[in-house]
Each structure stands twice: as C-alpha cells, then as structure tokens.
Amino acid sequence: MNSKQTSKQTLRLKLEGLTKRFPGVLANDNVSFAIQSGEIHALLGENGAGKSTLVKMIYGVMQPDEGKIFWDGEQINISNPKQARALGIGMVFQHFSLFEAMSVLENIALGMDNKISKKQLEKQVHQVMQTYGLSLEPNRIVSTLGVGERQRIEIVRALLLNPKLLIMDEPTSVLTPQEVEQLFEVLRKLAKQGCSILYISHKLDEIKQLCDNATILRGGKVVGECDPKKETSKSMAEMMIGASLHAIKKNKSKQLGDVGLAVHEMSVKGQGDFGVSLKNISFEVRHGEIFGIAGVAGNGQNELQAVLGGEVVLDDENIIKINKIPVGSMRANERRKQGLCAVPEERHGHAAIGEFSLRDNAVLTARNRQNMVRAGMINANKAKAFTTAVIDEFNVKATGSGAIAGSLSGGNLQKFIMGREMLQVPDVLVVSQPTWGVDAGAAAAIHQALIDLAAGGCAILIISQDLDELLALCDTLAVINEGRLSEPKKTEQMSIEEIGLLMGGVHGANQAPAELQNEAAG
Amino acid sequence: MNVDLTIAIIITMVGASTPLLFAALGELVVEKSGVLNLGVEGMMLTGAVVGFAVTYTSGNPWLGIGAAAIAGASVSMIFAFLTLSLSANQVATGLALTIFGAGFSALFGKPFTGKPIDIFGSVFPPALSEHPYLRVFFDYSPLVYFSLFMVFAIWWFLQKTRAGLILRAVGENDHSAHSIGYSVLGVRYGAIAFGGAMAGIGGSCFPLILTPQWVEGLTGGRGWIALALVVFAAWRPGRLLAGAYLFGLIATMELYAKAAGGAFRIIPSELWASLPYLATIIVLVLISLRHKISSSAPACLGKPFIPN
Structure with a gap:
C-alpha cells in the first residue's frame, strides 16, 4: 500500500493504450508509457511514426479515441490546451506557434491564461530569463528575430507557467550546434528541479546526450523502450526504422571534371x-x-x-x-x-x-529534356513512360502515373x-x-x-x-x-x-x- | 473662403462620411480576425431597409438603429456559416452576400418607397445646434458622435485589451492560435457578427440622417469604398477616420459644385459625382505599388481555417 503510494507520486504522466484514428490511418495504436518526475524522456521515431499526434493528445489539442491518461496518479481527460496548461503541461511546438507581426511580450501574453498586467508580465519574464540564462528583448517584433530567439520565446512562455511536464517537439531541428548546447543546459536545469521533460526527436546523438529513457514509436506503435546511454546510435536507429541501415557507398578517389x-x-x-x-x-x-x-x-x-x-x-x-x-x-x-x-x-x-497528376507534373519540368512535346502537343505515351520509370526506380508509393500529386x-x-x-x-x-x-x-x-x-x-x-x-x-x-x-x-x-x-x-x-x-x- | 460655407461643408462632409465610417470600422475588425467579407454593401443595404422600415412603423429612430444592427449581424451570419463552418471561399461568398442584400432590400423595401420619415438630426437645443459657429460641433445626429466613439473604442479594444490581442492573434496565425487553445472559429464568428452590425448601422444612416426616405440601392456603392478604406487605413482605426472624412469631403464637393457657381462650375458635376470612386481606384493602385502598406495586412486574411 505504502510503496504503491510512493510510486504513484513519482509517476508524473502515464499513458495506457492510447489510440487515435484518422480516416485511413491508425496514427497511434495502443500506446503506453510513463514518465517520472524529473525525468527527461525521449520519444523517438521517424516522420509519420505518430509522435506529433501523441503529444497533441497529451496537450489537449486532440482527443484520443481510446485509452487513458493518468496525471500524478489520477485518470484525467485533457479536453483543451488551456486545461493542459492548468495541470502544468507546457509545450514548445516544432513549427513555432508564434505571431510574426506581434512583439515578444504580446506573444508571451497570448500563452498565459490568467489576466495579468503588462508590467507584472514583464517582471515575470525577466525573472524567468535570469533564472535560466535566456536572453530576449520583450519589445522586439517576432518577424525580426532569428530561429533560436523564437524558440526562446516559446520556452519562456512555457516556463512562466511553472510546468511540471514540458513537451519539446523536435526543438533542435533549426538550431546551430551551439544553440543546441545552450538549450540542453536549460533542460537539465529544469529536470533537476523536478520538471519532467518529454523530448521528441529523431536525432539519436542528442538523445544519447540528454535523455534518461527513450520510448520508440514505429507506425503508431511502441516498438521498444531503452536507456539511450546504453545503446548505440545505430541500434536505436534500427529499432526506429525496423530494418538495418545501409551505409552510403562513396567513391573516395573520384576525379572532378570541368x-x-x-x-x-x-x-x-x-x-x-x-x-x-x-x-x-x-x-x-x-x-x-x-x-x-x-x-x-x-x-x-x-x-x-x-x-x-x-x-x-x-x-x-x-x-x-x-x-x-x-x-x-x-x-x-x-x-x-x-x-x-x-x-x-x-x-x-x-x-x-x-491538384495535377504525377504525369502532368512530370511534363512540367521534363518536357524539353525528354522530348515530350512536339509542335505544342504533349506526347502522352512518352510522358507516361517517363513517369512510370520515376515511380519504379525511386520506389514511389502511388497508384500509377495518373495519381494526383497531392494524394501522395x-x-x-x-x-x-x-x-x-x-x-x-x-x-x-x-x-x-x-x-x-x-x-x-x-x-x-x-x-x-x-x-x-x-x-x-x-x-x-x-x-x-x-x-x-x-x-x-x-x-x-x-x-x-x-x-x-x-x-x-x-x-x-x-x-x-x-x-x-x-x-x-x-x-x-x-x-x-x-x-x-x-x-x-x- | 467664407466661414458659413466652410461650416456648411464640414457639416455635410461629416454626415456623408458617417455611414462609410461605421461600415469600414466593422470591416476592419472582421479583417483583423483574418476574414475578408466582401458583402459589406449587401449588409449595408439590409441594415438600411430594415432601419427605415422599423423607424417608419414605430416612429422611433433608436429602434430602427437597433433593428438595423440586428439585421446586419443576421445576414452576416449566413456568410459566417458558409465560410467558417463550411470553409467556403470568402470572396465568392462575400460577393453573393452583396447580391443577396441588394435583392432582399429592393424586395422588402418596395412597400416603403416614397414614404417619408423625420430626419434623425441633432438632439442638442437650438441655441447650440443652430448657433452660426458652434453648430459645427453640435448640429449632428447622435449617430455621428457614436461613430466617433466607436473609432476610439475599437482602437482601445484592439490595442489595449486581452480580447483584442486574441482577435489579432487569430488573424495573424490561425493555426498557432488554435494550438495554444483559442477558438479560431468562435473569434471569427464574433468578429463577423460585429462587422455585420456595424455595416447595418452604417446602412441605416442613409435613410435616417441623409435622405429621410427609402430608395432602392441608396447606399450607392459605399460598401465597396468602405472595403478600400480599410486597406487605405492600413488596418488602423485612426487613419480610417481620416480616410472616411476625406472621402466624405470629396462626395460633399459634388453637392456644392451643383449648388454653387463660379470655380466649381468648371468641372461638370458628373465628374464630381465620380470622384469618390476615382479616388478609391487611385488609392488602391497607390497602395498596391507600396508593398509596405500591404504587408501590414493580417497574415491570414481571406484564408479559410481548417484545423488539423
């Protein structure tokens, strides 16, 4: 009884059998895992593995079709991001949820749920920036800022809510190596204070550097859990892809021409x-x-x-x-x-x-080099043959040369x-x-x-x-x-x-x- | 120039500008939320005919104004439902709303054609409203003061309140606003309803304070000028006021050109009458030449929002 209670207290978030369906796709299939307080947990997977869908459900942007979410041991429904924030869940989006034409401070205010005065907010922002060594100019317009600074806005916005769980969706894909190092410092500091971090990425070296645990998703399912510090990048990559990786063959001694x-x-x-x-x-x-x-x-x-x-x-x-x-x-x-x-x-x-078929798209750029057009008329057979060749050689999953490009x-x-x-x-x-x-x-x-x-x-x-x-x-x-x-x-x-x-x-x-x-x- | 004439021109100008100002202020809020409603003309006509009918029947212009606002907001909801809930094309739907408003007002207004009402004029004592000089401040319908108040109120709402910040955020980046947890469609429904009500009030100015009777198509394309004004003003209420009065002044010159002789006679009155429209075209051309202004447009203007 007693031990059960302590384990309840340390489990910050537990997912049990989360399932989400979209028309024609099972985005998440019976996903379960748990995060303890102060843990940096990696969610690893390729594009389309269902990582973003999963965190959107945790943050209340979407609702699961099946499954349960436990927060500090209690089962809850998170029906919108506001509720998620009230629980202490903060999120930094992959494609930043910022407003270009507005100032840094206005952007931060939009992420706050309670009404506070501009002065008060500025004071709080200043405090958070000092604690975590983040620098920002509150009155700059976002469109004039670089990507690293934009991410800092999102982080400050999340930190202002004193989160117990911070979700970071592919945070480093646009940062320089030095900016990544700075970000990791902030995240480690946060974790030390007891904040859990759910870190989504497909960059294995970073996960090895930063994370305590990793859950690996493939095709919407959990295919493994591991301690990234004990794995090699290659072994994690293979779990992620579900196949062994081929090294690129490069001819070292090639001669360059004109x-x-x-x-x-x-x-x-x-x-x-x-x-x-x-x-x-x-x-x-x-x-x-x-x-x-x-x-x-x-x-x-x-x-x-x-x-x-x-x-x-x-x-x-x-x-x-x-x-x-x-x-x-x-x-x-x-x-x-x-x-x-x-x-x-x-x-x-x-x-x-x-809106065009693959064949028409092929004609648009290849018509001259492949002699597809004669006297202003498209040679449909040639276009079709070329398109089919592209589909075959590059293993494009499409219903044929007539498939609409947007459907791929x-x-x-x-x-x-x-x-x-x-x-x-x-x-x-x-x-x-x-x-x-x-x-x-x-x-x-x-x-x-x-x-x-x-x-x-x-x-x-x-x-x-x-x-x-x-x-x-x-x-x-x-x-x-x-x-x-x-x-x-x-x-x-x-x-x-x-x-x-x-x-x-x-x-x-x-x-x-x-x-x-x-x-x-x- | 003599003082009496100047005062007379100012008073006419302010009156002529007021419907434009109402409609454009409403559209400004709608566009700030990221929606382009081209149906302003239709909503104005609807407001005009309903405002007139209710004032004529009840004898109370305040009731007429209220009814015009409700009527404008109601027809705007057709637009809102089609473009927001059904993600229809905003340009096409807006044009349809204008055509609908023109047809509806003509049909509904038929029995009221040629019937007179009292003009909804100044409510100040004659000592003020008929004073040779002071009347420049007091010889206006209450609607005029209300329109000026709305300029300030909308500026304050957009720049100083949290709700205004959210409205701008929705127009700036709908997907971000959605992922933070704001109801994009809810905000836009509200903005469109407000824009409809303002256009309705603007329309009711024609029969209530300008020409106290119902004439088919009496708005004369002011809804289109209102749309141009919003762009001209770069989505700022203060500039909108200046722009509306400028257009009002040009329209007023036509009236005085007809009445007065001398210098005004050199230009035929038909040309005067076409000036507001010419000015609209010139302004729009100048604006599209200057990229700076057009980039102050809300980033999501005219794009349907489909949550993912």
Whole structure:
C-alpha cells in the first residue's frame, strides 16, 4: 500500500493504450508509457511514426479515441490546451506557434491564461530569463528575430507557467550546434528541479546526450523502450526504422571534371519584408562534385535557390554560368535547356502542383529534356513512360502515373520530385532539402542516387539544414548566414564546431579564436 | 473662403462620411480576425431597409438603429456559416452576400418607397445646434458622435485589451492560435457578427440622417469604398477616420459644385459625382505599388481555417 503510494507520486504522466484514428490511418495504436518526475524522456521515431499526434493528445489539442491518461496518479481527460496548461503541461511546438507581426511580450501574453498586467508580465519574464540564462528583448517584433530567439520565446512562455511536464517537439531541428548546447543546459536545469521533460526527436546523438529513457514509436506503435546511454546510435536507429541501415557507398578517389556551375560575385536584394538579400556570393561546382550549403533556415537559402533555378532573373548574364555559358539573364525554362535541373524546398505548389497528376507534373519540368512535346502537343505515351520509370526506380508509393500529386504522402512526393529531376540526367542539379520529411530508408535511397548521379559527372549543389546529410554526401561545404556564403572548403577540413560558428554568424572563422568557441559553448 | 460655407461643408462632409465610417470600422475588425467579407454593401443595404422600415412603423429612430444592427449581424451570419463552418471561399461568398442584400432590400423595401420619415438630426437645443459657429460641433445626429466613439473604442479594444490581442492573434496565425487553445472559429464568428452590425448601422444612416426616405440601392456603392478604406487605413482605426472624412469631403464637393457657381462650375458635376470612386481606384493602385502598406495586412486574411 505504502510503496504503491510512493510510486504513484513519482509517476508524473502515464499513458495506457492510447489510440487515435484518422480516416485511413491508425496514427497511434495502443500506446503506453510513463514518465517520472524529473525525468527527461525521449520519444523517438521517424516522420509519420505518430509522435506529433501523441503529444497533441497529451496537450489537449486532440482527443484520443481510446485509452487513458493518468496525471500524478489520477485518470484525467485533457479536453483543451488551456486545461493542459492548468495541470502544468507546457509545450514548445516544432513549427513555432508564434505571431510574426506581434512583439515578444504580446506573444508571451497570448500563452498565459490568467489576466495579468503588462508590467507584472514583464517582471515575470525577466525573472524567468535570469533564472535560466535566456536572453530576449520583450519589445522586439517576432518577424525580426532569428530561429533560436523564437524558440526562446516559446520556452519562456512555457516556463512562466511553472510546468511540471514540458513537451519539446523536435526543438533542435533549426538550431546551430551551439544553440543546441545552450538549450540542453536549460533542460537539465529544469529536470533537476523536478520538471519532467518529454523530448521528441529523431536525432539519436542528442538523445544519447540528454535523455534518461527513450520510448520508440514505429507506425503508431511502441516498438521498444531503452536507456539511450546504453545503446548505440545505430541500434536505436534500427529499432526506429525496423530494418538495418545501409551505409552510403562513396567513391573516395573520384576525379572532378570541368566547372559545371559557376556563380561570380552575386548580390541580389531581398524581396518583401521578410526576404533576405544575397551578398556577394561566389562559388564553383565542378562536374562530379557534390557541393553542400549548410545554414539555419531563413538565411537566404530560398532566395539562392530561386536565383539559381531561374525564378529570379538577374540583369547581368555573366554572374551565373552553366558549363561556361552565361545564364544569369535566362528564365528557368531556358536554363533547363542548358542542362540545369532544380528542386525547390517547398513540395506543394512549388516543386509540384498538388491538384495535377504525377504525369502532368512530370511534363512540367521534363518536357524539353525528354522530348515530350512536339509542335505544342504533349506526347502522352512518352510522358507516361517517363513517369512510370520515376515511380519504379525511386520506389514511389502511388497508384500509377495518373495519381494526383497531392494524394501522395510528403515523403513519397519528395521521392517522386527528386526522381523526376534526377532521371533527366542533368548536367547541373540544384536541390534544396532533398530528404526533408522523408523516412530514413527512402532518404538513404535518395542519398545513394545523388552520389551515383555525381559519379556520372553531374555537378550537384545541395542546400540543406540537415548537417549530417551534408557531411555524409558532400565533397565541398560552405555555410550561408544572412545571405553571405562562407569560403567553400573540403568537407574533411571542416569541424562541426567551425560549421556551427559559421551558421551562427561568426565570420572569418578561418582562424576562429579558441576563446570564441569556448564562449559559444559555455 | 467664407466661414458659413466652410461650416456648411464640414457639416455635410461629416454626415456623408458617417455611414462609410461605421461600415469600414466593422470591416476592419472582421479583417483583423483574418476574414475578408466582401458583402459589406449587401449588409449595408439590409441594415438600411430594415432601419427605415422599423423607424417608419414605430416612429422611433433608436429602434430602427437597433433593428438595423440586428439585421446586419443576421445576414452576416449566413456568410459566417458558409465560410467558417463550411470553409467556403470568402470572396465568392462575400460577393453573393452583396447580391443577396441588394435583392432582399429592393424586395422588402418596395412597400416603403416614397414614404417619408423625420430626419434623425441633432438632439442638442437650438441655441447650440443652430448657433452660426458652434453648430459645427453640435448640429449632428447622435449617430455621428457614436461613430466617433466607436473609432476610439475599437482602437482601445484592439490595442489595449486581452480580447483584442486574441482577435489579432487569430488573424495573424490561425493555426498557432488554435494550438495554444483559442477558438479560431468562435473569434471569427464574433468578429463577423460585429462587422455585420456595424455595416447595418452604417446602412441605416442613409435613410435616417441623409435622405429621410427609402430608395432602392441608396447606399450607392459605399460598401465597396468602405472595403478600400480599410486597406487605405492600413488596418488602423485612426487613419480610417481620416480616410472616411476625406472621402466624405470629396462626395460633399459634388453637392456644392451643383449648388454653387463660379470655380466649381468648371468641372461638370458628373465628374464630381465620380470622384469618390476615382479616388478609391487611385488609392488602391497607390497602395498596391507600396508593398509596405500591404504587408501590414493580417497574415491570414481571406484564408479559410481548417484545423488539423
């Protein structure tokens, strides 16, 4: 009796058989696990494993179809986020739930349930920031802030409620390595004070560093629990994927050919209020080379992709050259004729039209290189054959070439888009976030295809926020920060610390002083 | 320019601006919550005909105003149900609401055509409202003072109250507001109802304080000008007031151009009459040239909210 009571007290949250169905999908299937007070518990799983659905139920955004939630030993229904907050559950969302045009303080006030005066709130915010060593300017407008600062707003907002359980949904996907270290400090401090933390991620190294326990989800089911400190990243990854991982085969001794893509002192003014200006960017990508551009989101990646792909046309044609031919003033279609293929970051409406069939989407970018159009008429057989080839070779799960693009899952659509461009055998390929939202198995397949394409002589430029991906694939790396590109270097010659500093905006890191690195880490 | 004429122009201008001001203030709140309701003209016409009918039947303009507000809010609920609960396209639904309002008011107003009511004028003693100079402050219908009060009240609500903050948040990022736990659709229903009531009151100004009778289509496209005004004002109540009075002044010039001779005669009165509409077009063109203003629009304006 007595021991039962103590275990009741230490179990902060217990889930029993939570099930959530969506039309056609079982998002969570009989999920059970428990978190103790002061525990940092990892929820591990691939995209689509059901992590987000699960935490949305804990936070009251959605209701489970079946199953029970116990809070401090008592069974409860959490019917809305307000109630969750009243219980002491705080949440930091993956896609921040912030309001761009409002000030930091207004954003924080919106997350508070009781009415308090502006002065009082400012005082409390100040207190929390001091306790946890977080810095924020209360009157700044959110749209002027970087991603790390935006996350701090969410964290302060959650901490103001003195949470007993803090849910963090993929908090590090947009942070520099140094910012991640700072975040972990805050989380460890919180846990020490007895706050439980549910940490959602698919980054295994971080989970090994931070978490006490891990629950692994796959296809909506709990497939294992483990102590991450005792596991290897590989063993956890295999539990997560449910299959063994294939290492990427890379040909170390490959010879690079002539310059395929050259950009010379390119400066482009940013468009609109939130656009980033590109400043004096120069680089060259040679045939057979994979050139990576790392950086935190919103530092000019989208603008660079648009300029290279021909969506934004320059006045001076000599700034961009493909195979030594000036293309700076050409539009996207003409650049494609010169051998360029491009994949922008946003799948829906940018890389593909959701309402069109896969075949029509294939015609849109591949019509010239694959001779699908003659005298203005589409050759339906050729289009169908090409689309079918993409579906087969890239293992796209679709009902056929007539399937509507929007009906595919994000990962499958990405495989199709990547396949569509790669099967055109371009001379130069420019891709943004090639494996964004794609499961690990498919990501490995895309990575292998990129390496094979480069081996065949294609000059490939990858713009990605996934540092692991870039380190695994690229021969050469550069970092983009506030529209400036760092000096490209061989991947072997760059350390994670150096890349992290460049991502955070410390320039001239050639001789990055030791104190600076210490400062950033401490 | 002589003082009497100036005062007369000011008084006419304020009167002519008031329906515009009401309708635009309502639409401003609606748009701040992220909804674009193009049915302002329809709601104004509905408010106008109901306001007139109730005032004519009961003889009490206050009842008429109340009924106009209720009527405006009621027809706006058709729009709200279609666009919020059924996620219909806001532009198409708004246009349909305008057509509906025009048809309904014409049908409902038929029996009232040509019947007179008393103008709902100043309630101050003649010593003030007919004083040669002081009348510039006192010779107005109570509706005018109410519209000015609403400018302040809406500014205060949006900037100083928590409810106003939530309303802006819903218009800025509906999904975030939803995930924090605010009822996006609830806030928008409320905003649309308020916008409908304000448009209804604005419409009732025509038969109550401008032309004391019912004429079919008497709003003359003011609902469209109200929509342009909101954009012109960059969603700020203070600027909205200035904009409404500017449009009112242009409309007033037409009347004085007809009556007065001299300099006004050089421009034909038809051109004067078209000035408010020309000005609307010019303002909208200027605004779309200046990206700065358009980016102050609520980020979710016109997008249906579908919770995930």
